[in-house]
Amino acid sequence: MVTRLDAKMFDSEAENTWCPGCGDFAILRSLKMALTDLDIAPHEALVVSGIGCGSKLPDYMHVNGYMTMHGRPLPVATGAKLANPDLQVIVVDGDGDAYGIGGNHFLHSCRRNPNITHIVEDNQIYGLTKGQYSPTSDLGFVTTTSPDGAIERSLLPVAVAIAAGATFIARTFAGDPRHMAAVIAEAIKHQGYSLVDVLQPCVTFNRVNTYDWYRQRVYKLEDDYDPTDLDAARARAYEWADRIPLGVIYRNDEVQTYEEQVLPLKAGSPLASTLKLQAEPAPGQYEPLKEQFL
Amino acid sequence: MIVEMAPQSTNDLSIMIGGDAGQGVESSGAGFALALARAGLHVFALQDYRSRIRGGHNFYQVRVGERPLYSHRDPVELLLALTPQSIPLHLHNMQEGAAVIFPQKWEDVDVSHLTKHGLKVDRLPLMEIAERHGSRLMLNTAVLAAASALTGFPLKYMEQVIRENFGRKSEELADTNAAVAQEAYDVTLDHFGDSFPHRIKPIEGAPKRMLMHGNEAIAFGALAGGCRFISAYPMTPATSIIEWLSAVPDDYGMVTKHAEDEIAAVCMALGASYTGARAMTATSGGGFSLMVEAMGLSGMTEVPLVIVEAQRGGPSTGLPTRTEQSDLLFMVHASQGEFPRIITAPGTIEQCFEAGWRAFNLADKYQCPVVVATDQALAANLRSLDMDTVDPEAVEIDRGATLTPDDVDTLSEEYRRFRFSDDGISPRAMPGRETAVLTVPSDEHDEHGHINEEPEVRIRMMQKRMQKLKTAEAEIKPPLLYGPEDADLTLVTWGSTTGNCLDAADEINAAGGSANVLQFIDIWPMPVDPVRHALDRCRRKVAVEQNYTGQLALLIRMTTGVAMDDVLTKYDGRPFSPREIIEGVGMEVASGNKA
């Protein structure tokens, strides 16, 4: 595709502190490629992140960014999207952010369906704090906070997202950057909340779920797989351990986005209204509201 | 029902309506208050309810006067009882010679007991009237009409309110209730004529007045100040802020979001504010506890944030529907680390309206969190206001160094979001233009917004942020003095307690004493020099606060070194009545904890 953009436009001068070999590099690169392919320039996008290694991504990219708190990028992104729907809003966070501390926001974003792309760097471990088990760590996983092996069963994010009403759910693997870029682009194009669960080895602190481990288990969804078939999606959502499906597992393009249904937005975005009033206050418009107090 | 030839009065009385939750106590009380306001009278209305949808005793207290009223007044001259239980509950708060209106059907009301308290009791067939027209639920209509007749207040005001209330449901219901009202009014008038000594007389030609509470005033002020986004999670007593804004007609473009929790609420407001829109959230202490981390995010990323904190009795669930001022020091210190914040505490409805829009100017100019601190009494109690006290024309929208997209297009140099400056303020661009792509990190960062932990960057960035607080001091409001400058007694206060103190000082002065009131509005940053100056001129300084520890007094002492002479505190969840303040300061300040 010919676009006016070059992926280099997204390069940042910030010093990168990711471990060499980290899957985050591939995610960063795939996101840049996806935006370039979709002709979305750095100033037209907003990348909101949480806390964790991968959440430093906006710093390593020339793009509007808001690096927030642990678990909270989704609501920050939702507020930004509602206030200025023109921004292409993308959330990048980790499995601890999205499925742990921010689990409530994850659930409600699924059913709320704002036009936000949610990329979860799911490495099944807490890397920034040097290796504690995460909501997606497998049963028996030995870490510093689970020295005898994790005794909680792992969360299946795809299944949860389906149950919570998400309208686009995909999984990809950081070891397949081209697949990842294509899936991310597809997710960005989707009108509504889109979840991209990225299997991303933590090369430093996760000695179990390595590139090799994933390579032996992942498979790409067949060409004739129909992601609009809810029953088929449910079946794939529970596939884990031995066989892990990659690709768009579920999509429903029939649901309106949250923003499309907010009636006051038809009068203009909060940003547009604020700018208008800033330029030209219109105090007369409030007089009728006083009637209700009489 | 009674009559006692106690002191006569016109347009100066307090009325209590008591009943079970779900019996329409609130709608009756608000209706009565509205009818009085429409008759040209000044009204102050206080509601007291428990945190339950149904069941439990509720009451509503309406005070009537001919001048602006700032608090309720105990004891009351008239009790309208919707349940037999409400009579003994309020007996201690009845003026000698007060009237009780209740249906004659209630056989178990101990009339001799009431008589012993100086109340003469007669019975009225109010329940029968309601039942004859179809439902005992219309008892409150009958009782309101009886109160009209008793006080000489023309029924037409009450009837109009009743028709409006029920007309929303059906015309038929409105007609039936109007008929109940007429019959109850006639029966009462036949029975008592004009024997009740406390009269209510409409003031002909009085200007129209609004009936408004603090939450509505803040919400209105915010809207007029250009706020077009609120995200909140329901929490008493702050809920009516997002409710009011949600009811604003869609063509105002007011986007409201009932979020999944308070953390989401404050984060959504931050996200909206980051784009350049004016955005807010509103909550009470429990929700504010959850918002604390995001307050620090606002401080670090210098994204403006307006939080309304309507305090209630704590800790934990505490007294969910009652008033307290016990979060002040928490608000001053909330969130880890040090960053500039502004806390403004309106004390009257007019000040609430101003705080509603001014908070956004402060947040935009100093790019920091601004907390509008109120309390349940201020948030929920109704007061009559002259139309021009809420004046959208007077609202100024000042966004400080906020760069619009057009400003950004004409930047002459590379944009640095956190550029060092003498006043600590870095021009804030809105995302969306090629010339200013900006990343704001919660980590410490350099001028460009890249994560940076170098000592020299950290030091300069801290100094830059904290300098904003110094810069802000120029427009921080000094405490407001009401009453004679050289009074013997100064009531030092903040929030809703201001109104109670104003009425108390008036009564003291009217009785030949000498008192004034010093109200703190902008509490953080503490305007140290003006405060010292104001306190130096006071003779006896008594802090009056609705908390246990005397938090304002502690804060004043911490920032200025000036100690109060006494501290009068109250922490039962009920607002001070002027009488309690007068007694409290007169009697060695019985419950005083020295600050």
Place this chain on the structure above:
Amino acid sequence: MDYDSFLADVQQCGRFGSREETAFVTATVLRAVAEVLPMAHVESFAANVPHELMVYLRGAHQKPDPYFDSNLFLGWVLATVDVTGGRDKTEGGLDLFVAYSADEAIDRCRCVFGVLKSALDDDQSELISIHLPDTIQQIYAES
């Protein structure tokens, strides 16, 4: 070259404590090579690469991912750098393991590449080299 001498050379180069560890490192580096080597070329190495190791190269894809870069390649090898989980004693600051793990992974690539090169003829070696991501290509050249 047979499998045993291949491993022995790698072990000597990397001073690995055991044959098992050596086998793991060798397998992992070759698996990473298989990620970038088109399937069509794989069989041309069968004559010179021990059949025990050809298993790993045969994991190659028809069309390798063109965006597979040096970091991803190193990521595969890093998984062989053994650490036993320990409590965080660095308070979140510089982690020595992280600081040195890339060097260690590069050394491991060097050892396997060195032995591999010695087993291949020049054309075969060139075929491997041109498919490696840039930084890895350099390491290969220096091995």
